[in-house]
Amino acid sequence: xxxxxxxxxxxxxxxxxxxxxxxxxxxxxxKDCISLGTQIESSTGxxxxxxxxxxxxGCGLCFSACPEPFGLAPVPNEFETELFDxxxxxxxxxxxxxxxxxxxxxxxxxxxxxxLVLKGNHAAAIGAILAGCRHFFGYPITPSTEGxxxxxxxxxxxxxxxxxxxxxxxxxxxxxxxGGAGMPCMTxxxxxxxxxxxxxxxxxxxxxxxxxxxxxxxxxxxxxNIAPEQADIKLLCRGLGHxxxxxxxxxxxxxxxxxxxxxxxFELAFKYRHPVVIAGDxxxxxxxxxxxLPDSMVKPGMPEWxxxxxxxxxxxxxxxxxLAEPDLExxxxxxxxxxxxxxxxxxxADLYQCExxxxxxxxxxxxxxxAKGAVQKLRQEGIKAGLFRPITLxxxxxxxxxxxxxxxxxLLVVEGSNGQLEDELRLAMSHAGIRHPRIENVRHFGGILxxxxxxxxKLTSLLEVAA
Amino acid sequence: xxxxFYEKFERHSxxxxxKGQSTHYCPGCGHGLxxxxxxxxxxxxxxxxxxxxxSPVGCSVFMYYYLDVxxxxxxxxxxxxxxxxxxxxxxxxxxxxxxxxxxLASIGIAEIVQAAQxxxxxxxxxxxxxxxxxxxxxxxxxxxxxxxxATTPTGRERLTGQPMKVAETMALLDGTVYxxxxxxxxxxxxxxxxxxxxxALQVQxxxxxxxxxxxxxxxxxxxxxTPVETERWVKEAMEPIFPLGVKKDLDSDPWFHLxxxxxxxDRIIEVVGATSEETDRxxxxxxxxxxxxxxxxxxxxxxxxxxxxxxxxxxKAAVTEGFDSxxxxxxxxxxxxxTSYADVHVANEEVLxxxxxxxxxxxxxxxxxxxxxGPTVQPGGTIVYDSSVIAEPPExxxxxxxVGVPCTEIARDLGAAKVKNVVALxxxxxxxxxxxxxxxxxxxxxxxRHNCAMIELNEEAFGWGARAFxxxxxxx
Numbered sequence: 001x002x003x004x005x006x007x008x009x010x011x012x013x014x015x016x017x018x019x020x021x022x023x024x025x026x027x028x029x030x031k032d033c034i035s036l037g038t039q040i041e042s043s044t045g046x047x048x049x050x051x052x053x054x055x056x057x058g059c060g061l062c063f064s065a066c067p068e069p070f071g072l073a074p075v076p077n078e079f080e081t082e083l084f085d086x087x088x089x090x091x092x093x094x095x096x097x098x099x100x101x102x103x104x105x106x107x108x109x110x111x112x113x114x115x116l117v118l119k120g121n122h123a124a125a126i127g128a129i130l131a132g133c134r135h136f137f138g139y140p141i142t143p144s145t146e147g148x149x150x151x152x153x154x155x156x157x158x159x160x161x162x163x164x165x166x167x168x169x170x171x172x173x174x175x176x177x178x179g180g181a182g183m184p185c186m187t188x189x190x191x192x193x194x195x196x197x198x199x200x201x202x203x204x205x206x207x208x209x210x211x212x213x214x215x216x217x218x219x220x221x222x223x224x225n226i227a228p229e230q231a232d233i234k235l236l237c238r239g240l241g242h243x244x245x246x247x248x249x250x251x252x253x254x255x256x257x258x259x260x261x262x263x264x265x266f267e268l269a270f271k272y273r274h275p276v277v278i279a280g281d282x283x284x285x286x287x288x289x290x291x292x293l294p295d296s297m298v299k300p301g302m303p304e305w306x307x308x309x310x311x312x313x314x315x316x317x318x319x320x321x322x323l324a325e326p327d328l329e330x331x332x333x334x335x336x337x338x339x340x341x342x343x344x345x346x347x348x349a350d351l352y353q354c355e356x357x358x359x360x361x362x363x364x365x366x367x368x369x370x371a372k373g374a375v376q377k378l379r380q381e382g383i384k385a386g387l388f389r390p391i392t393l394x395x396x397x398x399x400x401x402x403x404x405x406x407x408x409x410x411l412l413v414v415e416g417s418n419g420q421l422e423d424e425l426r427l428a429m430s431h432a433g434i435r436h437p438r439i440e441n442v443r444h445f446g447g448i449l450x451x452x453x454x455x456x457x458k459l460t461s462l463l464e465v466a467a
Numbered sequence: 468x469x470x471x472f473y474e475k476f477e478r479h480s481x482x483x484x485x486k487g488q489s490t491h492y493c494p495g496c497g498h499g500l501x502x503x504x505x506x507x508x509x510x511x512x513x514x515x516x517x518x519x520x521x522s523p524v525g526c527s528v529f530m531y532y533y534l535d536v537x538x539x540x541x542x543x544x545x546x547x548x549x550x551x552x553x554x555x556x557x558x559x560x561x562x563x564x565x566x567x568x569x570x571l572a573s574i575g576i577a578e579i580v581q582a583a584q585x586x587x588x589x590x591x592x593x594x595x596x597x598x599x600x601x602x603x604x605x606x607x608x609x610x611x612x613x614x615x616x617a618t619t620p621t622g623r624e625r626l627t628g629q630p631m632k633v634a635e636t637m638a639l640l641d642g643t644v645y646x647x648x649x650x651x652x653x654x655x656x657x658x659x660x661x662x663x664x665x666x667a668l669q670v671q672x673x674x675x676x677x678x679x680x681x682x683x684x685x686x687x688x689x690x691x692x693t694p695v696e697t698e699r700w701v702k703e704a705m706e707p708i709f710p711l712g713v714k715k716d717l718d719s720d721p722w723f724h725l726x727x728x729x730x731x732x733d734r735i736i737e738v739v740g741a742t743s744e745e746t747d748r749x750x751x752x753x754x755x756x757x758x759x760x761x762x763x764x765x766x767x768x769x770x771x772x773x774x775x776x777x778x779x780x781x782x783k784a785a786v787t788e789g790f791d792s793x794x795x796x797x798x799x800x801x802x803x804x805x806t807s808y809a810d811v812h813v814a815n816e817e818v819l820x821x822x823x824x825x826x827x828x829x830x831x832x833x834x835x836x837x838x839x840x841g842p843t844v845q846p847g848g849t850i851v852y853d854s855s856v857i858a859e860p861p862e863x864x865x866x867x868x869x870v871g872v873p874c875t876e877i878a879r880d881l882g883a884a885k886v887k888n889v890v891a892l893x894x895x896x897x898x899x900x901x902x903x904x905x906x907x908x909x910x911x912x913x914x915x916r917h918n919c920a921m922i923e924l925n926e927e928a929f930g931w932g933a934r935a936f937x938x939x940x941x942x943x
Contacts, residue, residue: 017485017489018485018488018489020489020493020494020495021494022494022495022496022687022694023495023693023694023695024495024500024694024695024698026695027653027695027698028653028654028657043484043485044485046494061654064500064503064504064654064657064658064661065500065654065657066499066500066503067490067492067495067496067497067498067499067500067503068489068490068499069470069472069488069489069490069499069502069503069506069533070488070489106730108730108732109732110732110736111736111743112743113736113741113742113743114741114742114743114744114745114746115786116739116740116741117779117782117783117786117792126739129735129738129739130735130739132730134728135552135555135556137552154738154739157734157738158728158729158734158735158738159725159726159727159728159729160728160729161555161725163551163555165548165581166548166577166578166580166581167577169545169548169577169578170545170548170577170578170581171548173541173542173545173548173549173552173578174548174549174551174552175552176539176541176542176545176548176549176552177521177539177541177548177549177550177551177552177553177554177556178552178553178555178556179552180539180549180552180553181519181552181553181556181557181560182556183556185552185556199542200542200545203541203542207540255793283795283821283822286795286796287793287794287795287821288778288779288782288792288793288794288795289782289791289792289793289794289818289821290786290791290792293739293741297730297732297735299730307519307537307538307539307553308537308556308557308560309516309517309518309519309537309553309557309559309560309561309562310516310517310537310557310559310560311516313537314515314516314535314536314537316537316538317478317531317538317539317540318538318539318540319522319531319538319539319540320540321528321529321540323480324480366821369818369819369820369821370819370820372817372819373819373820376819449822451820451822451824452819452820
């Protein structure tokens with residue numbers, strides 16, 4: 001409420017171009033000083049209010065009835081009618097936010113540590129902690145939950161925060177907030193939960209928010225079961241929500257790699273300001289194995305774009321809205337360039353005995369272990385097989401494949417899904433203009449993974465037929 | 468009048484022309500007033516640098532055009548979740564979750580209920596104008612009975628629900644400390660709204676909980692009335708259904724406090740259970756008498772038999788000895804009881820197939836497990852079974868060694884039925900010489916390092932299991 005006597009209380013004035021003629025002030029004025037005008041304001045098409053301030057006692061009620069920030073306002077002390085520049089007329093604003101600067105991450109060396117024996121889910125959680133993640137949001141879902149449980153146990157001991165969200169939808173949006181604040185954060189989920197997250201992932205991509213999502217793939221569709229499948233590959237590589245979305249998808253195949261991929265995922269998430277997915281399978285989440293810890297850990301800094309809630313970052317905005325079509329097209333072009341950079345710089349694959357291979361077995365996650373065993377067995381039998389194991393499912397490591405494909409007779413794609421990995425392979429070869437050799441497959445669904453023997457039998461029988 | 472609006476709305480169509488200083492709201496819209504009171508309150512409380520405004524989806528989606536604070540724009544309905552993410556990232560930040568009725572009470576009802584129940588300090592501004600504005604005047608959860616909208620063309624009736632009383636609902640939840648419903652249709656109520664917004668910010672600044680303000684706001688455009696008529700409609704039609712007033716005002720203590728996260732390497736190493744201390748090795752080499760490079764084991768029983776723990780002890784023992792090892796658990800859908808199987812591999816170099824469909828060694832804790840997996844054991848393999856539970860083992864490949872040890876009885880005699888898995892491990896070690904006894908015992912001791920009182924009992928159980936096998940072997 002304005003105070004003081006009538007002589008010092010300022011009276012109102014209005015710039016016609018900022019009045020939308022809603023008339024709230026008319027109702028608010030106890031002295032009936034304000035009325036709707038008759039003159040149409042040419043810049044807006046509205047008919048602004050007119051003030052007859054003879055009876056005005058400067059009560060100020062009209063100011064707080066005006067919904068426009070630059071609408072009815074007190075007449076400044078040295079008001080000049082010529083001075084209709086709002087910036088000057090309405091006085092100085094506190095738009096003094098300083099230019100933000102990035103605080104870089106710190107790498108802290110670790111001593112030599114004995115190997116641990118960890119479940120895949122636990123290994124990824126510990127990898128996240130070593131990557132500097134101190135914020136976890138999640139919703140329980142088998143077979144990923146042990147990751148969340150370990151975070152719930154460990155994070156409070158290192159003054160981190162574990163939040164069990166009300167759903168996967170809430171989870172991904174909490175990550176949007178925390179990642180938007182510039183902090184490394186993560187979640188563990190499994191297939192149905194990942195489906196619920198894709199809208200939020202599209203927002204993260206659109207608003208360029210980093211975050212790491214571990215999807216421990218289980219059997220589907222629908223509720224399916226809790227056994228291992230690889231049938232989210234299509235969703236992860238081709239369906240990360242609406243719009244032109246892609247994100248790096250990392251496919252570990254051992255608990256050791258669950259840890260290593262967690263470290264890599266955070267690095268990529270902040271390098272590109274982008275969400276990153278670690279795609280495991282049910283076995284990998286549950287499987288215990290030997291895990292060697294890295295020789296350093298990360299203390300995260302603070303990116304310059306963060307909406308942190310302090311003076312330096314006050315001018316920042318996390319948003320995926322670009323209302324004007326040219327603005328959104330430009331944003332998409334920028335995102336597409338980012339995808340191209342990822343495709344150029346982040347392809348990763350593990351090649352095992354590929355140099356002289358006639359047949360390449362293509363497999364990722366746990367099936368790649370069986371495939372490696374199959375390669376050893378086939379080699380013992382004199383069959384020149386090799387294992388091509390994509391570590392990044394998106395971007396598909398086509399460059400590594402292109403360099404060896406010419407001498408290959410055929411590709412045997414081994415997977416726990418109905419050709420989702422094979423589709424990625426075919427699409428990548430098609431884009432790269434590679435005339436592909438014969439492609440055969442070993443597939444299982446519903447929680448059964450291809451076995452070593454099946455792979456060996458399949459390739460052996462293919463070669464027998466050929467002979 | 469001090470406030471924290473930008474001097475020029477650069478984000479509003481690049482601040483071109485009039486858009487640089489005027490909002491996108493329709494004439495008479497309640498949002499403009501509410502954001503004005505927010506801007507004034509932020510200035511008066513001197514929290515401009517700490518504030519993060521979360522813009523929702525709805526007409527206020529562009530709140531970030533106007534408020535000169537940290538800004539985040541959220542997905543439809545998720546502003547409270549986004550705000551929680553921000554708040555736990557920086558507990559000193561002041562979060563405003565600003566939401567309309569469709570955003571908060573329809574698509575985002577789960578998120579607001581969680582936020583209001585958790586009580587992580589936030590300020591929620593809930594704008595109730597009884598209609599969907601941005602999408603063009605469809606029914607909102609707060610649309611009045613009989614009210615016409617684009618999706619209730621003949622008026623809202625029972626089949627399309629009843630107006631939701633959000634402030635009252637929020638007051639029932641445990642995390643809110645202050646809840647008030649206010650309106651904007653006269654001078655007095657506008658003052659009240661400003662005060663309520665300021666107080667809802669103050670309870671957050673005081674780290675006490677969620678401050679929640681529901682504002683009955685005007686949407687002249689979609690109510691198809693003049694702004695002044697809409698003010699009257701809010702008073703005469705809305706207010707009787709949504710009574711104004713303070714719904715909750717707790718005199719509670721501050722509770723929210725988060726320490727700065729730790730990045731002390733020593734602390735991290737300890738917390739993740741790592742150590743630089745080498746464990747003594749006792750193996751001379753890989754147990755090639757069982758397999759040249761990769762040994763498969765299966766441990767099977769009912770939930771609670773300890774098959775998974777025993778499997779884990781074997782895997783840890785193997786890794787301590789420098790081998791590779793994997794363990795995959797498999798359970799029935801029950802949390803307790805039901806089946807519980809563990810597949811373990813121990814490999815000289817690298818485990819390739821972690822499943823064990825044809826194990827070399829089987830430990831069976833009950834008859835169904837032995838019947839199911841006994842025939843899968845490789846020729847020349849060994850089966851340890853609990854003879855207290857399984858009286859008659861089935862006929863199996865004669866090359867497979869069957870070792871019946873009364874694991875349950877021995878464990879009971881030791882006064883702890885749950886150590887029967889360690890009894891079985893003792894028998895397995897003695898029967899197969901998978902690893903030296905000391906390797907297993909080291910594994911047991913390490914697993915119990917935080918529960919030292921149990922070490923002696925477990926060592927004893929292991930010893931009895933080994934002895935039971937030796938006696939049996941001696942008798943044969």
